Amino acid sequence: MTTLFRKSVRALPFAAPSSLAASPAVPHRLIAALRPMTSSTTYYPPLVRLSKDLSAQTYAVILSSPPVNALTPTLLRQLQAHLLHLHADQQSYLNHGLILTSTFPNIMSAGLDWDCLIHNEETESFQDFEIRFRNYLNLFQDCCKLLLTISMPTIAVVRGACPAGGTVLSLCCDERIGVSSPSFLMGLNEVAIGMNLPSWIHHLAYQTLGQNSKTRRFLQQGYLVRSAEEALELGYIDKLVYSNEDIAENVGSELRHYLSQPWTARTLTKKTQNQHVVDSMGPAAIDDLWMTVGSAEFQEKVKLFKQKIRNRAKDA
Template sequence: MLQIHRHGPIHEIQLARPPVNALTPELLSALRTAVEAAPADGAQGIILSGGAKVFSAGMDVPHLMSLDAAGLKAGWASLFAAARAIAASPVPVAAALAGHSPAGGCVLALCCDYRIMARGPFRIGLNEVQVGLVAPDAIQHLMRRVVGTYRAERLLVSGELVESEQALACGLVDELTDAEHVSQRALVWLQELLKLPAQAMLATRALARADLVSALASFRDDDLDGFLDEWNSPQTQAALQALVARLGK
């Protein structure tokens, strides 16, 4: 479910679960392990990439709906664990988004230091409200810190997925390039960053990202229980069933 590509001191962790890198507990657990292991394996920077046309379509909803209560809770917990691992990585992480990045895909990207997205009709955002879910405050914080409070409110309340040009304009991504070059641009960005005095760069980075790490660390089991209550509500279940039906067509 993952492929590891080494570019000298920069390691690329590529999501590899066709066709759209839908996130399962197993994939997210593997991603967390890979991110946490990379620095000990010599990585001074990490590229997080996905597939062509789709970085990740977010959580695998049909799979989640097949799980019992304990499995469902563990499944959602795995998303937060992977997000925390990326956010707390001691080395910088650049997201290479060669396509769509909705919902959970956007969450993972927002935890990275820098986001490079493919130019074109590709969309990114947190669209949870469209299926009756409330993005927890820890996730909303990720959006607020990159696009600002008011713009985050508009995007979160509507559940809008924006195309790459608009994502760049509002700061949701940092750079656009052709789809086939996103990983190369991420590599170049990290290489330039690693030319800086390492101790000062990494210490400054840790201070600047402390709010991100703290927000994700503040999300506890009680918060997850509240989120799952929403998941199990009749209105949300009806919206999720409709989503699964659309996916099956």
């Protein structure tokens, strides 16, 4: 991606001073996103970077959390802060596009953080776990909402594995470009681990993949797409490239199509397209998820699933 984003990296101050005050350029939501990470002595690593290439009229939000870009609360807060920063001064970003991608060539994002889905009996009550889970899902939901409502045209560049929550983030972008590789993986496989999908993710999937029997079957069976070629055929991605060298050219070409349109007309059209997804978000959607995540069946299943992953990693 260095050929596309060759200018300096712009990073938000994740150890923001406590004296930071709200202003028209720095909204309260941005301050709220920064303050949980504030410390007089600790600076958090940049798990999400904001890169810019002004000559290409492009910004890139780059997930950079080793080893697999798991959507931890810290990563999501940093993603939220970057997106709020872009939302706060949208006038400055007129006629610019936004790319969502990963530093790593074989992984976009492994999805939601397992630890946020599991009740740790040794450190918290079940009530405290529910509060922690709801706060986490609200944070994830807000990041998706920010992607859906930002006026800039957005393109997800999917390199490698991008299941579950990673797929959701990608579907929140206006377009997806997939890079063919043996590690490619996409799909909404939450049902396979015992987790239901809230209505807004159903709407998002139907909007992208089509509201048909095949999509409904995929969602109920937790189907995973294991090649970029199949992802293109099914609609998970909109364009397929075969090398990293092709990414910059294709991203630039697709963004020019968006940016050549009248800005206001295009952004209002985007808002209309995504409004029903945004309207489905909220506490009720998290209530739906809690019905499965809070069950003993799910807790037992997900702990076994996590242990299986750990054992596989040890054997590798």
